[in-house]
Amino acid sequence: MRRLVTAARGRSRVPYLWVTIVAAFVSLISLVPLGFIAWITVQTGWETASKLIFRGRVGELLINTALLELCTIPLTIVLSVALAWLTERTDLPGARLWAWLAVAPLAVPAFVHSYAWISLFPGLHGLTGGVLVSVLAYFPFLYLPVAAQLRRLDPAIEDAAASLGLNPWQVFFRAVLPQLRLAICGGSLLVGLHLLAEYGLYVMIRFDTFSTAIVDQFQSAFNGPAANMLAGVLVSCCLLLLAIEALLRGGERYARVGSGAARPAARLLLGRMLVPALALNIATVALAIGVPFVTLTRWLYIGGAEIWRIDLVGSAFGQTLVLAVAGGVLATIAAAPMAWLSVRAPGRLQRIFEACHYYVGSLPGVVVALALVTITVRLVLPLYQTFATLFLAYIMLFLPRAMVGLRTSIAQAPVELERAAMALGRTPFQAVRQTTMRLAAPGVAASTALVALGITNELTATLMLSPTGVETLATKFWSLTSEIDYVAAAPYAVMMVLLSLPLTFLLYAQSRRATGQ
Secondary structure (H helix, E strand, O other), X not given: OHHHHHHHHHHOHHHHHHHHHHHHXXXXXXXXXXXXXXXXXXXXXXXXXXXXHOOHHHHHHHHHHHHHHHHHHHHHHHHHHHHHXXXXXXXXXXXXXXHHHHHXXXXXXXXXXXXXXXXXXOOOOHHHHHHHXXXXXXXXXHHHHHHHHHHHOOHHHXXXXXXXXXXXXXXXXXXXXXXXXXXXXXXXXXXXXXXXXXXXXXXXXXXXXXXXXXXXXXXXXXXXXXXXXXXXXXXXXXXXXXXXXXXXXXXXXXXXXXXXXXXXXXXXXXXXXXXXXXXXXXXXXXXXXXXXXXXXXXXHHHHHHHHOOHHHHHHHHHHHHHHHHHHHHHHHHHXXXXXXXXXXOOOHHHHHHHHHHHHHHHOOHHHHHHHHHHHHHHOOHHHOOOHHHXXXXXXXXXXXXXXXXXXXHHHOOOHHHHHHHXXXXXXXXXXXXXXXXXXXXXXXXXXXXXXXXXXXXOOHHHHHHOOOOOOOHHHHHHHHHHOOOHHHHHHHHHHHHHHHHHHHHHHHHHHHHOOOO
């Protein structure tokens, strides 16, 4: 038996090499935008570049971005953990319904959230508006992994803590919360990257960030060097965010062999806290779902049947659906090698590869798009404005979304199962496919759905890279809102929501299926 285990461990080194090569190739592709920025910097010259970087405008954007991150992420963590705890571990009436409603805001694109709030409250601008809409638009990215992790926790851990005399609050903070660290760090990183890259939301709220400044430089002033210097600072912000997440995540192991306690965790009786708990859920749903619903209903009522151009809306819907599904599958496949390596073989080299996968998610789509435009025009002209280039942009932009779900699922699949499968004669790739990837299948589906959601709502890269004649729901919506034609834009916003709802439900269903519920 010892010989079999030793042989299995030796054979397990084989997939590491090939998976590392594939992950390195994806990382190299991800570095294309960074190489583009570096190339522009060299062409610009250090003297001009330093003047563009070390100026008051950059300092103002840094302060705005830092305030946005520091205000939004903690609020999102508190809200998401509170909602997850109430829906998964308490006797909250209608817990399943509230859990679904906590995920539903993902079906509303971030710039549609801001469109809804600005329509009802035209004076909502600046940091306050940006933080409010950002929390409401992005908290489901944290709620989903935290709720899933709560369902997977062994209740014996809490029983042991309670047997030591800890009250329910102490049990939560000392026994449960540390077990949620991986989910909180992963979700927070995803939210933080979205805050760095988001464009449409902050343009409508009139809050300047690096993304809005970069797009403004490219589209209004046509100042490529200035925009690329801003993009370089934005990449630095992303790397700092990655370093903080890696430090907080640590290297602890979260998987276990065996099913743990056979019973589900006991639900805490809310008692006098029932009314505040219900109020929190009602307020969150009203602000995150109710406001967009009221706004869209109002504009649809004003526009009447005349605004429903079936030929135009239907064509945009079909093209968006095809791009979202295909892009989601491709991005998940591209992210899988790195997600597996980050769990099975963490190290300095893997951390570098992982950073390459993540940093590109902080870039606005316009930077990635311009890098690809420059390369295709100068080197491979036949690929200019083709689906191949567009899908490459989608893969780079949404690698972080695919990584988070995959990494969390793989982390909870014990490596001992792979070794046992190889000891029984499976090849390394068969062992990974038949054990780890089967256990991680819900995370794979969730990652694909997350990417598809992002593509459904993607704006700038699609505008610049899509082949002639391709118009998605997002690009049509944006062109109409840019003309202040909110009434005509309403059908496209509604169709984006309708297209996103099944994907959102899939995320919710897979999250529950992953824990056998």
